[in-house]
Amino acid sequence: MKFPRVHTLKEVSEIIDSKFVGEESFPILGMNEIHVVEEGDIVFVDHPKYYDKALESKASVVLINKTVECPEGKALLVSDDPYRDFNKLTRHFRPFQSSSMAISETAEIGKGTIIQPNVFIGNHVTIGENCMIHPNVTIYDHCIIGNNVTIHAGTVLGSDAFYYKNRPEGFDKLLSGGRVVIEDYVDIGASCTIDRGVTGDTIIKTHSKLDNQIQIGHDTVIGKKCLIASHVGIAGCVVVEDEVTMWGQVGVTSAITIGKKAVILAQTGVAKSLEGGKTYFGSPAEEARDKLKQMALVKKIPEILEKLKKN
Amino acid sequence: MKFPRVHTLKEVSEIIDSKFVGEESFPILGMNEIHVVEEGDIVFVDHPKYYDKALESKASVVLINKTVECPEGKALLVSDDPYRDFNKLTRHFRPFQSSSMAISETAEIGKGTIIQPNVFIGNHVTIGENCMIHPNVTIYDHCIIGNNVTIHAGTVLGSDAFYYKNRPEGFDKLLSGGRVVIEDYVDIGASCTIDRGVTGDTIIKTHSKLDNQIQIGHDTVIGKKCLIASHVGIAGCVVVEDEVTMWGQVGVTSAITIGKKAVILAQTGVAKSLEGGKTYFGSPAEEARDKLKQMALVKKIPEILEKLKKN
Amino acid sequence: MKFPRVHTLKEVSEIIDSKFVGEESFPILGMNEIHVVEEGDIVFVDHPKYYDKALESKASVVLINKTVECPEGKALLVSDDPYRDFNKLTRHFRPFQSSSMAISETAEIGKGTIIQPNVFIGNHVTIGENCMIHPNVTIYDHCIIGNNVTIHAGTVLGSDAFYYKNRPEGFDKLLSGGRVVIEDYVDIGASCTIDRGVTGDTIIKTHSKLDNQIQIGHDTVIGKKCLIASHVGIAGCVVVEDEVTMWGQVGVTSAITIGKKAVILAQTGVAKSLEGGKTYFGSPAEEARDKLKQMALVKKIPEILEKLKKN
Numbered sequence: 001m002k003f004p005r006v007h008t009l010k011e012v013s014e015i016i017d018s019k020f021v022g023e024e025s026f027p028i029l030g031m032n033e034i035h036v037v038e039e040g041d042i043v044f045v046d047h048p049k050y051y052d053k054a055l056e057s058k059a060s061v062v063l064i065n066k067t068v069e070c071p072e073g074k075a076l077l078v079s080d081d082p083y084r085d086f087n088k089l090t091r092h093f094r095p096f097q098s099s100s101m102a103i104s105e106t107a108e109i110g111k112g113t114i115i116q117p118n119v120f121i122g123n124h125v126t127i128g129e130n131c132m133i134h135p136n137v138t139i140y141d142h143c144i145i146g147n148n149v150t151i152h153a154g155t156v157l158g159s160d161a162f163y164y165k166n167r168p169e170g171f172d173k174l175l176s177g178g179r180v181v182i183e184d185y186v187d188i189g190a191s192c193t194i195d196r197g198v199t200g201d202t203i204i205k206t207h208s209k210l211d212n213q214i215q216i217g218h219d220t221v222i223g224k225k226c227l228i229a230s231h232v233g234i235a236g237c238v239v240v241e242d243e244v245t246m247w248g249q250v251g252v253t254s255a256i257t258i259g260k261k262a263v264i265l266a267q268t269g270v271a272k273s274l275e276g277g278k279t280y281f282g283s284p285a286e287e288a289r290d291k292l293k294q295m296a297l298v299k300k301i302p303e304i305l306e307k308l309k310k311n
Numbered sequence: 312m313k314f315p316r317v318h319t320l321k322e323v324s325e326i327i328d329s330k331f332v333g334e335e336s337f338p339i340l341g342m343n344e345i346h347v348v349e350e351g352d353i354v355f356v357d358h359p360k361y362y363d364k365a366l367e368s369k370a371s372v373v374l375i376n377k378t379v380e381c382p383e384g385k386a387l388l389v390s391d392d393p394y395r396d397f398n399k400l401t402r403h404f405r406p407f408q409s410s411s412m413a414i415s416e417t418a419e420i421g422k423g424t425i426i427q428p429n430v431f432i433g434n435h436v437t438i439g440e441n442c443m444i445h446p447n448v449t450i451y452d453h454c455i456i457g458n459n460v461t462i463h464a465g466t467v468l469g470s471d472a473f474y475y476k477n478r479p480e481g482f483d484k485l486l487s488g489g490r491v492v493i494e495d496y497v498d499i500g501a502s503c504t505i506d507r508g509v510t511g512d513t514i515i516k517t518h519s520k521l522d523n524q525i526q527i528g529h530d531t532v533i534g535k536k537c538l539i540a541s542h543v544g545i546a547g548c549v550v551v552e553d554e555v556t557m558w559g560q561v562g563v564t565s566a567i568t569i570g571k572k573a574v575i576l577a578q579t580g581v582a583k584s585l586e587g588g589k590t591y592f593g594s595p596a597e598e599a600r601d602k603l604k605q606m607a608l609v610k611k612i613p614e615i616l617e618k619l620k621k622n
Numbered sequence: 623m624k625f626p627r628v629h630t631l632k633e634v635s636e637i638i639d640s641k642f643v644g645e646e647s648f649p650i651l652g653m654n655e656i657h658v659v660e661e662g663d664i665v666f667v668d669h670p671k672y673y674d675k676a677l678e679s680k681a682s683v684v685l686i687n688k689t690v691e692c693p694e695g696k697a698l699l700v701s702d703d704p705y706r707d708f709n710k711l712t713r714h715f716r717p718f719q720s721s722s723m724a725i726s727e728t729a730e731i732g733k734g735t736i737i738q739p740n741v742f743i744g745n746h747v748t749i750g751e752n753c754m755i756h757p758n759v760t761i762y763d764h765c766i767i768g769n770n771v772t773i774h775a776g777t778v779l780g781s782d783a784f785y786y787k788n789r790p791e792g793f794d795k796l797l798s799g800g801r802v803v804i805e806d807y808v809d810i811g812a813s814c815t816i817d818r819g820v821t822g823d824t825i826i827k828t829h830s831k832l833d834n835q836i837q838i839g840h841d842t843v844i845g846k847k848c849l850i851a852s853h854v855g856i857a858g859c860v861v862v863e864d865e866v867t868m869w870g871q872v873g874v875t876s877a878i879t880i881g882k883k884a885v886i887l888a889q890t891g892v893a894k895s896l897e898g899g900k901t902y903f904g905s906p907a908e909e910a911r912d913k914l915k916q917m918a919l920v921k922k923i924p925e926i927l928e929k930l931k932k933n
Contacts (some may be wrong), residue, residue, distance in 0.1 A: 011543075061605045102428040102446075117724040118742050118758070120429050120446035120464070134781070135724075135742035135760045136429070138446045138464035138501075153742070153760035153778040154813070156464040159445070159501040161521040162540070164536075168520040170496055170536065185792055189466070190760075190781040190815040191835075193501040193523040201411040207792040211784040212815040212837050214558075214857070215523050225792065229784070230815075230837040231855040231873070233524070233542045233559045248837075248855045249873045251542070251560045251577050251892075266873050267891045267905045269560075283578045283905075285592075297612040301919040301926075304612075307619050307928050413739040413757075431740050431757035431775070447740070449757045449775035449812075467775040470756070470812040472852065473833040481807055481829040502776070504812040504834040504852075524635065524813075526834050526852040526870075544835070544853045544870045562853070562871045562888050580871075581890045594889045594905075608923040615923075618930050 001177050001199040002030035003093055009061065014044070015092050018240070021067065022075025028061055031089055035237060035255075036200035036219065042089070044082040074180075083165055087175045090199070093136050094177035097123050097141065110147065128184070140196065146184035152212070154191040157182070161218030161236060162199045166167040174198055176218065189214065189230065205242070217254065229266070241276060251283075312488050312510040313341035314404055320372065320386050323353070326403050327396040332378065333386025339372055342488075344402050346548060346566075347511035347530065353400070355393040381583045394476055398486045401510070403490035408434050408452065420457065433469070439495070451507065455497035464521070465502040468493070472529030472547060485509055487529065500525065500541065516553070528565065540577070552587060562594075623799050623821040624652035625715055631683065631697050634664070637714050638707040643689065644697025650683055653711055653799075657877075658822035658841065659861060664711070666704040676733045704786055714822070716799035719745050719763065732769065744780070748805070762818065765802045774812035774834070779804070783820045783840030783858060796820055799842065811836065811852065827864070839876065851888070863898060873905075 009026035013019065029040030037043045037059045044063040045054035052205075054062050055071050058084035063077040063086060067177035070076050079085045103109075103121045110129035115121070120138045127133070128147035137151050140158025151157070157180045178197025182188070183205050189212035196202055197219040204210070209227040216222065217236030224242040232246050235254035244258050247266035252258065259276025269283030320337035324330065340351030345361075348354045348370045355374040356365035365373050366382050374388040374397060381387050390396045403511025414420075414432045421440035426432070431449045438444070439458035448462050462468070468491045475482035489508025493499070494516050500523035507513055508530040515521070519537040528547030529534065535553040543557050546565035555569050558577035565571065570587025580594030592599035631648035635641065651662030656672075659665045659681045666685040667676035676684050677693050685699040685707060692698050701707045725743045732751035737743070742760045749755070750769035759773050762780025773779070779802045786793035800819025804810070805827050811834035818824055819841040826832070830848040838844065839858030846864040854868050857876035866880050869888035874880065881898025891905030901908035 020651055024626075049863070073894040096443075098425045099428055099446075114720045116742065117721055118429055118447070118740055118760075120427065132718075135721075135776075136447050136465075136740070136758050136776070138429075140445075140464070150782075152815075153762070154447070154465055154502070154758075154776055154815070156447075156501040156523075159463040159523065160461075160498075162500060162520070164520055164538070171520050171538070173498065173520075187795065189784060190778040190817075191502055191524075191813055193465070195501075195523070209784070209793050209795075211787055212525065212778075212781065212817070213813075213835065217541075221653075227786070227793070229855075229857075230839075231542065231853065233540075235540075235559065235812055248857065248875075249560065249871065253559075253577065266875065266893075267578075267889075271577075294609050294612075297616075298609060298916050300612060300616065301922060302915075304615055304619060305919075305922065308926060359911075407754075409736045410739055410757075429740055429758070431738065447758050447776075449740075451756075451775070465758070465776055465813070467834075468814040470774040470834065471772075471809075473811060473831070475831055482831050482849070484809065484831075494802070502813055502835075504774075504776070506812075506834070524835065528852075542853065544851075546851075546870065564870075564888065566855070578889075582888075605920050605923075608927075609920060611923060611927065615926055615930065 001032060001090075001094065003028065009077070012061075012089070013077055016063075016077065016079060017087045018063075018077050018079040018085060019067075020077050021032075021070045022061075026061070026075040031086070031093070032059070032199040032220075034059075036197070042077065042086075044086040047083045055152075061096075080208075083172070083174070087173075090175040090177040094175075099123065104141075140180075141194070143180045143182070145182045146186070146206070148185045149182050150187045151182075152188060152190035155188050156193045157188075158196040159193060161195050163198060163218065163236065169264060177300070178202070178219065180204075183208075186210070195236070211248075223260070244276075289291075312343060312401075312405065314339065323372075323400070327374075327388065327390060327399050329374075329388050329390040329396060330378075331386060332381045333372075333389050337372070337386040341510075342397070343370075343402070343510040344530075345370075345531070345590045347508070353388065353397075355397040357393045394483070394485070398484075401486040401488040405453075405486075410434065415452075415614070427464075445501075451491075454491045454493070454507070456493045457497070457517070459496045460493050462493075463499060463501035463503075466499050467504045468499075469507045470504060472506050474509060474529065474547065489513070489530065491515075494519075497549055503527070506547070522559075534571070555587075623654060623712075623716065625650065631699070634683075634711070635699055638653070638699065638701060638703040638710045640685075640699050640707060641689075642697060642699050642851075643692045644683075648683070648697040652821075653708070653715070655841075656681075656819040658819070658831070664699065664708075666708040668704040709795075712797040712799040716764075716797075721745065726763075738775075753928075755861070756812075762802075765804070767804045768808070768828070769805035770807045771804050772809045773804075774810065774814075776813040777810050778815045779810075780818040781815060783817050785820060785840065785858065793890070800824070800841065805846075806893075808832070814838070817858070833870075845882070866898075 004260035010024040031042040042061040043059035063082045090292045093165040104123045107121045107125040112130040116135040127145040131149045134153040138156045143158045160176040163174040181201045181203045186205045187209045192214045194216040195218040203221045205224040211230040215233040220238040227245045229248040231249045235236040237255040239257040243259040243261045246264045249267045253268040263279040265281040271284040279288040282291040314348045321335040342353040353372040354370035415434045418436040419434045423441040427446040428444045433452035438456040442460045445464040449467045454469045471487040474485040492512045492514045496518045498520045503525045505527040506529040514532045516535040522541040526544040538556045540559040542560045545563040548566040550568040552571040554572045557575045560578045563581040566599040567584040574590040576592040582595040590599040591601040632646040653664040664683040665681035687706045726745045729743045729747040734752040738757040740757045749767040753771045756775040760778045765780045782798040785796040803823045803825045807829045809831045814836045816838040817840040825843045827846040833852040837855040842860040844862045849867045851870040853871045856874040859877040861879040863882040865883045868886045871889045874892040878895040879924035885901040887903040893906040901910040904913040
């Protein structure tokens, strides 16, 4: 998430009322979580275990809860609660704007695109040309949709990441300021839900096709020419490479990678990264032929027991 | 479900055109199913197997299909079809009112609450302060929502219980007159469905957080500070105690209890009540470490077969 | 899918700019996929493996990519790309009509039917008497709904089939020109999605009851008096016979048959046709008692290993 203009370290420290280490005029371009952070960005860290990772990341500014040594060419924002203050920045730079109209005046909609009745299109949404948006679709603020995209009825793009910090007084939500980006020639079925990124983008790449009732978590990237069947649930921060096929009711845990051309059979539960080019089955997922062999072997247990009785 | 005012036994018997046993002026406060029935209420029973349970329950009035001995201090409504007549009472006391407006004039909406476009809010709904109701949400009549609640797009609160009696001529629906109650600081993701209680309340307690596409059945109670991931389905009349965590695509059968702080791993199928404080996996659910051990043991079968061949 | 009037072979060949074999005046009544094709219809075939099946089917006209011998009493449409040209016909005979109103003027709605706010009803939809359509429901063009049907909030009827041909340049969608047909006394829960047929009908037969968040694929037929619990996903071209029960989160693969009165326990994955009258469990599905026996046997492996150690 980039800021609308470059801000200085001093300006940002005033927004969150924090101390800072570095030049007052140190330029800041945006803010991002650790897995998508870029040069010029703020990243936040509040656990000593992850200090080094944050300080050594591409981030130019680290929002941290201890005055550590500042790496060369970087700056620090020092706060007693970086998580809270990162949320404060999201609220400042991406404030929620309520909508009085079903289709915001700030939305840009391309030529030849059909918007059916009862659709909600939020602020600063961009939709390309020759798209078809069916009834009762919801597109939250800042989403970006390419050309020749079809979205079936009841689908929701851009709902918040499911991401909470467990505090004694209750779960504290990490606010979502990111986007959903749907590339050209993507089809999305009915009643799908695609959460936006926390600071980055949830992306469905070109020519991928999604069936109905699919859930895609925040910051997940679906590659090109993927086929995803209904009731598949993919958690946050997953990378699905190109030409992956997932059959119905597959579940995928967060922050893993599914390799190119992998095929994941129905109801499989993916609990860790999978190599591409193979077929998987089971919960947790194994190579399908191994899993099916194991299931056949279980049927031999009565015979084994019989033999042992004789011995 | 309480009646809007106290009714007499005679009045109620006239509504359903039944006989009664007891004083004409015997006061009736409401009606409820057996698992939530309270003093002053009518309960219904139509199978001899459950007569004693109903007669010994807290109910003050038993709607029954046989003239049995009336317990001290109680009354009977005697009908040839208590199920039909219980529905008749629901229809009488909680009649469906169609809505001509998307937001009913009888809905009460608290200060600071934002209602986005295309939301439906039914009759007699109460929404507290500082809530955020995203587009295309449906809130049926009589639902109650606390303060600081967020509901994402496409979610449905208050649809009917999935509850039918199998009659020769077809399934006969038990009508739903209950409510959905969402307590303070609850977040509900996009495209969730939460059915109302049949006569009681389906409740999501304070500080619980639900991801997208979750299904919660009628009369189920979700405790405080629970975390529920996407595509979880929980049937009716379930008690989920406080601080339970359920990962994606978990399924829970009806009328069981999941103990405090239980953790239920993804795709687990819960077929009976579970003790709190433990981690579960598998379909049907077992303690996760047991289940994973079993899965590892299956891989030893080829070795066992090898050994047996040698013997 | 029948044409609005009888067309001649010559007329149709001009629509798709193809050659033909047969009398110019050969009458054509409609077009259908192979599994639902009837006399008078066009069927398409583009793979030599399926030529015979198409030529021997009930179709009167075969749209084919080779000039083969024309069977007696039939005709051919010869095209270099029958899939593309079948889509061209669907586009011609069932063109998408965008809607400017939430309820189309061409929709017919029966007496006593209640349509709640924010519902979308497309062109040429027919809804019978005494139905209840709750808020935010979407009913695409040409759907047919009987009498005494209840549809809960957020449900989508008539979205496109999930059916693509994998071309080098991307997935090429088979256009959907079929319908969804909901018979009398059907209840459909909240946020279900039911795709229409490609050329035929997706049908839910009388007295069947669907819970929330169910997915039904294109051309699938659900029999009479079926009970389907939430999060069940049924792929396309499935036949579910009468009085089948499916518990929560069951998945069913495409183009199979589930026999009358089968009971399918929660989370089961149905990968092939199942005989009626039995109870099934597991993924892939087996008879429940066999599957549960196998699961019990796995727990004997430690004992087997112990015994082998002693031998």
